[in-house]
Amino acid sequence: MxxxxxxxxxxxxxxxxxxxxxxxxxxxxxxxxxxxxxxxxxxxxxxxxxxxxxxxxxxxxxxxxxxxxxxxxxxxxxxxxxxxxxxxLTEADLKELLMQENVREDHKETLIAEKPFEEWNFKDQVKHLSENGLTSSEIAKKLNKGKTEIELLLKFRQ
Missing domain, CATH: 1.20.5 (Single alpha-helices involved in coiled-coils or other helix-helix interfaces)
Structure with missing residues (x-):
């Protein structure tokens, strides 16, 4: 044991x-x-x-x-x-500056409208197509660009 x-x-x-x-x-x-x-x-x-x-x-x-x-x-x-x-700066000055900016945008839009769509810059083409109701994938197909690139541009524009 x-x-x-x-x-x-x-x-x-x-x-x-x-x-x-x-x-x-x-x-x-x-x-x-x-x-x-x-x-x-x-x-x-x-x-x-x-x-x-x-x-x-x-x-x-x-x-x-x-x-x-x-x-x-x-x-x-x-x-x-x-x-x-x-x-x-006064309120009148701000209104004047805003009016000048609106005039510039209107002038830019008229210059863009005078050119054919193919000669517009890329941002304006995307903006125009987006305003016409196209989706980002439709815009990408139309401009031969990537869908992500179009989505990013639209997000930055907002």
Whole structure:
């Protein structure tokens, strides 16, 4: 009986040692993955930091160019600053500007109407066909273009 108890005890000790080894292997894998994630996070942070610094440099150069152009404008007596012009706009000025825009669009439409349809630019052709009730797939077939391209153009136009 003592021999059986000793054999069972020895088998249990071997089983416990085996499980301890398995747990140690799993723990080392988890630690390795954790280190890889830390490395990836550090690389991502470095990339984002460099991108932000690049944007900051571009913004600074843009602001410098803008201030130089504002400096040039302020030296010329002919032009006012943007803020002064914006404050000086009245409702009558806005109506006048809108009327000018409508006149330009009407003029453009008359120029387009004088040309044959094939000589119109692509955007005007799509606009005209869309206003006539054609679907994007019908327009694509008529103009020999992709349906997605027509849909994108119509979305951007809205």
């Amino acid at each position: 003592l021999i059986i108890f000793t054999i069972v005890n020895f088998a249990l000790i071997l089983l416990v040692i085996f499980f301890i080894i398995l747990l140690f292997i799993k723990l080392s894998r988890v630690q390795q993955l954790e280190q890889e994630y830390r490395t990836l996070i550090q690389e991502a942070e470095d990339t984002i930091t460099s991108y932000v610094l690049e944007l900051k440099e571009e913004n600074n150069s843009f602001l410098q160019k803008l201030s130089n152009s504002n400096h040039d404008i302020s030296h010329s007596d002919k032009q006012e600053s943007f803020d002064a012009r914006e404050d000086a």
